[in-house]
Amino acid sequence: MSTMPPSEEISLCNSCNKTFIHSPLVPCDNLSGHLLKVLRTNLTGTNLREASDIRAIMARIPSELARYEAELGRLDEIFEKLVAGRNALQGLLDQCVSVVDAPVRRLPTEILVEVFKFCEEPRMWSQDPISPDSWEREMKRELRRVAGGDLFAFSQVSSHWRQVVLGTSTLWSKISVDMRCWTLPIVTMRTSLAHHRMVGFLEAALARGRQGPLTIEVNGLGTCHPLLLQILAASAHRWRHARFTVDCAMLKHLSPVARNLPLLETLCISALNENPETLDKVAKYFSRAPRLRTVDFGGPVSAVAHLPLEQLRCCSYSGLGPEDLRSLLGHMGRLQNTELHVQLNFDAIRVASPLDLTPVVSSIEELDICSMEHTGHETDRVLGQMFDALTLPGMRRLHLYGDKSGMPLYWPHHEGLGLLHRSESRATLQSLTLHDVLITESELLQCLAELPLLQYLFISDHPASPALPGNPVHHLVTDSLLQKLTPQPHTPIPCLVPNLAIVDLKTIGRFTDAAFLAFAAQRSLLAGAEEPFECALLWVPGHARQLDGDTTMFLISAMQMESLIFTSREYDPNEEDSS
Structure with missing residues (x-):
């Protein structure tokens, strides 16, 4: 029974011409078909020669299988090496692309510095005491902030970024310290170590700023260990902006800043548990600050008399x-x-x-x-x-x-x-x-008649409030007022507040759209083309409504012609405070 296919050589390497001899035992279609036929018919009369050939094949197959297994094992090693080589080359390509084509690597250092400035973490100051149970967690957060927070994390991306972060003094121009972590007594090695690390981080941050101007923010509660304040006070000659929200007794540790504030422009002090005598002394520390322009003071006003008031803005x-x-x-x-x-x-x-x-x-x-x-x-x-x-x-x-x-x-x-x-x-x-100020229409008109140069006006309606005597509803933004504020171009009546350029109306909507349309139209005409008239309807919550079609069409047209800037939205005290 002739069942053997012709031998074949498989070339495996173009360099050394190594080949693998294809096994002659791999069955051809004829042999496979014949064996299947025998199996289906259950023939028992197979001649002896044919049976002998089959047994010979069976005897040789295990060694051939072993040869295939060995070759597959060798090829697996080659395959793994090829994959590893391919991956290494791909990695090299990615690195080359990063070096040559990555946009972030092409950024000038100046732009990179501007990006890093956005790494500053917003501080939400709190006057709540830190409990012993949460002290470790809060101290860990504070250590990270003083060390630089996300900014310091960026310094670990590459040696170039590290050089930029640590070598750019302006990135270290703001120091914020929450001293509530220092109100607990240093009684254990663990807390002592944390405070020691804090001092090290603070001194490092100050050093990285070199001699550049500083913004200092300090938040505290109760009697704190004074070391941080003393370290900050030693850099007073660099202070440009300083804010302290601390216990009044802690401010006395700022005495070294006296006569050493050549750059200070802004001073904010919010003294807790205020003591007039202490604040009086503290104010004297800042009596000689030649560039001081802004003061925000929360405490007895008598102490402010020691500040250089004549130069403040x-x-x-x-x-x-x-x-x-x-x-x-x-x-x-x-x-x-x-x-x-x-x-x-x-x-x-x-x-x-x-x-x-x-x-x-x-x-x-x-x-x-x-x-x-x-x-x-x-x-x-x-x-x-x-x-x-x-x-x-x-x-x-x-x-x-x-x-x-x-x-x-x-x-x-x-x-x-x-x-x-x-x-x-x-x-x-x-x-x-006049923001949430109750004033009658006639009173307002009398005031406006005295103010011909007025350019900006804010007035308010006020809904009924049980807290007010008589629970009144205060209507100020009405047709009557809008008509009196509407210029009359074809009459001898002089225009009230002719220079009015911006008006904000906090309203409950007790006016008609026709009156508002006439007001907006005439005011935008009076303003002229150089500067558009600006008007905002700030609806008291629960009173907002849509303006009618004619009014809306005019407002859209006037804004397209750039003779009017108009907004209509619900009044949000949080948004107004932020603006």
């Missing part, structure tokens, strides 16, 4: 009580061309009334008055006493705000008009904000 005070208000007016005469932001504790001041405030003439440019949470009673009397004592001949901006809960202030009309007249605001005032 922005002053902010929070939580003022009656004595603070008297102190404020006592040194307002020293403020020149300054923005003054004041948060009043109306309830505390009201109880202490009358205030017997000393009249003062001040050349401040802006007066912002906002309220802490108050009961809503007699705020007009408090504001009235303050207005009666003030003469502000350089005032360009007057802004009043109710408290964050929406509790309004009451406009002291007689005293307010007196302030405008004495200050000759007709020739200076350009911006008026």
Whole structure:
């Protein structure tokens, strides 16, 4: 029985011409078919010669299988080497592409530095104490932040990035420290080691900034170990902006900064557990800062008198009580061309009334008055006493705000008009904000008649509130007011506030779309083509509505012609605060 196929050679290597001899036992189709036929018919009369041939094949197959297995094993090794070589070459190609073509590698160092500046982690300062159970977790987070946080992580990507991160002083120009981790006594080796590491990280961060200007932020609670403050104070000659929200007693450790603040421009102090005598001493540390322009002070205002007030451009005070208000007016005469932001504790001041405030003439440019949470009673009397004592001949901006809960202030009309007249605001005032301030239409119109240079106006409706006496609904943005603010081009009636360029209306919608359309149309015409008129409808939550089709079509057309900038949205106090 002839069953053997012809021998074949399989070439496996083009270099050494190694071949593998194909086994002659691999069956051909005829042999396979014959064997299957025997199996199907169960033939037993197969001749002896044929049976002998089959047994010979059976005897030789195991050795041939072993030869195939050995060759497959050898080829597996070759295959693995080929795959490894292929992968190595692909890796080399990727590296070459990265070197030559990767966009990030082509970035100039200056651009890379600007990207790295975005690595700063936002800080959410808290005055809640750190419990012993959470101390280790909070300290670990603080250690990472002081060490550089994500910025330091980028320095470990490559030697080039490390050189850029550690060698660029401007990337290390802000130091933020949460000292609440230092309020616990150092009683164990573990806490002592953590504090030692913190000191090392802080000193390293300061060193990486070289002698460049610094922004310092310190948050604390209670009596803390003073070492961090002392380390920061040693770099006072580099401070440009400094913010401290710490226990009043801790501020005394800043004494080394006295007469060593050549770069300081911004100082923010929020003293907890305030002590007037201590704050008085602390303020003297900052009495000689030739470039100081901005002060934000939370504490007894009497201490601020030690600061170089004449050179300030922005002053902010929070939580003022009656004595603070008297102190404020006592040194307002020293403020020149300054923005003054004041948060009043109306309830505390009201109880202490009358205030017997000393009249003062001040050349401040802006007066912002906002309220802490108050009961809503007699705020007009408090504001009235303050207005009666003030003469502000350089005032360009007057802004009043109710408290964050929406509790309004009451406009002291007689005293307010007196302030405008004495200050000759007709020739200076350009911006008026009455944010959650209850004022009648006639009172507002009398004020606006005195302000021909006014360019910006914010006024508010106010919904009914059980906290207000009589639970009134305050309508100010009405057809009547809009009509009086609408220029009448074909009549001899003079236009009220002819320079008005921007108006924000916080409204509950007690106006018709026709009145608003006429107001927006005439104001956009009056503004002319150079600067578009800007108007915003800020709907009190629960009162928003769609404007009708004609009004909407005009607004769209005017915006396309760039004669109007218009927005309509629900009023969001958080968004307004951030802006």
